[in-house]
Amino acid sequence: MLLKSPTFVILLFFCVASFGQKKQEQEFRIDKKELPDGVMALLSNYLDNAKRLRYYKERDGEKSSYEVKFKKDKLHYSIEFDEKGVLEDVELLIKQTDIPNEPFGKMTQYLKSNHNKYRIKKIQRQYVNTGDAAQTLKEAFQNRILPKLRYELIIATKDENGYGEFELTFDANGEHLLTRKAVKTKYDHVLFQ
Amino acid sequence: MCCSSRPLWLSLPFLFIVFLGRSQENLTAYWQPSLAINYGVTETYSHNFSLQNRNYIFEEEELQLNVRHLDLVHFSNLQLQDNQSIAFGVLYRFREGFDDGTNELRLTQQYNITSKPFVVRYGQRWRTEQRITSARTTHRFRYRFSLDFPLQGEKLDVGEAYFVGNAESLLSIANGSLPQYDARLTLNLGWRLSDTSKFQFGVEYRTEDFSQDLQHVLFFLSALNVSL
Incomplete structure (x- = not known):
């Protein structure tokens, strides 16, 4: 009986977790290919020797934005784009x-x-x-x-x-x-x- | 949501278990589920209450499922700065009736400091404890280094997973006994279920009394944490 309880807890957890994902602001890591068209082309001249290159997407209701983060020449950059891939800020x-x-x-x-x-x-x-x-x-x-x-x-x-x-x-x-x-x-x- | 870049983290606890299972004659394994509730009393003062129990699942080279003890725990936590806190804790361990050990009253004093330069949060915790049983009082000194970070971005959003790792050293001293040195390594995977709750599971490997009578102890942990 006791051995069955962890399975129940895990199932319960997945149910709660899937409910919880709705209507929430969410930021998560994505692959480069998931970025809007033109983002990488715009940045191509600046990514030589970039380290820790990471791509993120942020969803807030209907609105999405993208962020490219990396370290270059000992400086940490964060570059934000809107959902169409238009640069917002660096x-x-x-x-x-x-x-x-x-x-x-x-x-x-x-x-x-x-x-x-x-x-x-x-x-x-x-x-x-x-x-x-x-x-x-x-x-x-x-x-x-x-x-x-x-x-x-x-x-x-x-x-x-x-x-x-x-x-x-x-x-x-x-x-x-x-x-x-x-x-x-x-x-x-x-x-x- | 992306999770394709993190398969390594999911496999770490399993690699750890395989590594341990290779040659442990003095191995004991437990399953330790816990439920914790945290809430603020004032803006800087908070309470933590938890209930946990420890069950033997492997002892003397035999698989089993027997309760070892039940713990009732309370911590009063005072925020000293945005990244520093002190806490005082009381634990009562109900062991008599479950196995042949004795009940225990434990008092804990704790100081914690965290830093988060980027995504990974680092924590250092110092604890002193007085473990009081009918036979003796043991004084224990602990230092723990922790790190935790979200696995699906830089922020831990609802529905997302996180990792917590701890390494801890312990020294126990008691009248009439030689000092006992222990070390613990813990790896946990967790999920933020809602704004107020988290579920996590993991493994903890302990080497106990490694200067005299080395024992290997393996814990399978599961915890539901509610933070109101």
């Missing part, structure tokens, strides 16, 4: 010291005035495609400091609601544009195991 992981002093000072001021306690976990420089995809890629891979670029910060915070995580976007001058609450990943299943 993000590049940077350090605090890669941001000019003046905009970083403004960002710090904003963070201090909006969060009691914070820790910067990750900074990305973002080149948004405003119409010319080839030019946007060129500027991003030249790592140029331009007035139209943006910075995206992931911060961990502590305030009256406890610990949280936020994703903030600033323009090149350090002016705050957007704040989104990030979903914290749970750790209970590892912590007390």
Whole structure:
């Protein structure tokens, strides 16, 4: 009788898991051939010596997007495309010291005035495609400091609601544009195991 | 959803079992199912309650299915920073009536720190324990290194699988006994069933008392974890 119970649990789990997949935002890894036409052709000049090349798809209801991620010349790139394969933006992981002093000072001021306690976990420089995809890629891979670029910060915070995580976007001058609450990943299943 | 690039992870636990089965005379194997519930009390303080039991499935070169004990466990967890926590735990092990061992009260103190540079999350956990039985109190010191990551992308979405691996060293000391050194290696595959639940199964290999009387112990683990 006891030996039969694991089979039951596994069957139950698959039923629950298949229900759970509906109506959820989902991001997953895909093969290169699943990318929209034209994506690889657009990136071909930039992928020489790229390491850890990975392709992802994100589905949120009816909407899909694609992401190509890799490491090149010790820099981590993340390039996002819409569902038709049109370039949306290029993000590049940077350090605090890669941001000019003046905009970083403004960002710090904003963070201090909006969060009691914070820790910067990750900074990305973002080149948004405003119409010319080839030019946007060129500027991003030249790592140029331009007035139209943006910075995206992931911060961990502590305030009256406890610990949280936020994703903030600033323009090149350090002016705050957007704040989104990030979903914290749970750790209970590892912590007390 | 893509899962074609991960067959290696699925086969790892089986390779592990084949490797172990080759030459273990002192091998004992258990099946240990568990059910855990976690919920927040305040923004930084949370509770964990779990119920688990351990069943002999292989001992003295014989297959069997006999209950060894039942554990009732509670942990009170306090978040110190976004990636650090301390916890105090109480476990009561009901063993009398199941086999010839004694019941045990266990107190645990724990500190944990995690870091997640990219997709893989690394965790380090230090524990001290007092294992109190009618015969003696054993003090145990544990260090565990863990890593976990989703298997179908960079984010663990509902319906997706994940991997958790642990390596742990343990030192037990008690009055009148020589120190005992143990090591554990655990590999788990899990699925996020919903926003609040996860199911995982895996294997754990333990070498116990390896400086004096080496024993090999193999665990088959299954766990349902509810996090409200």
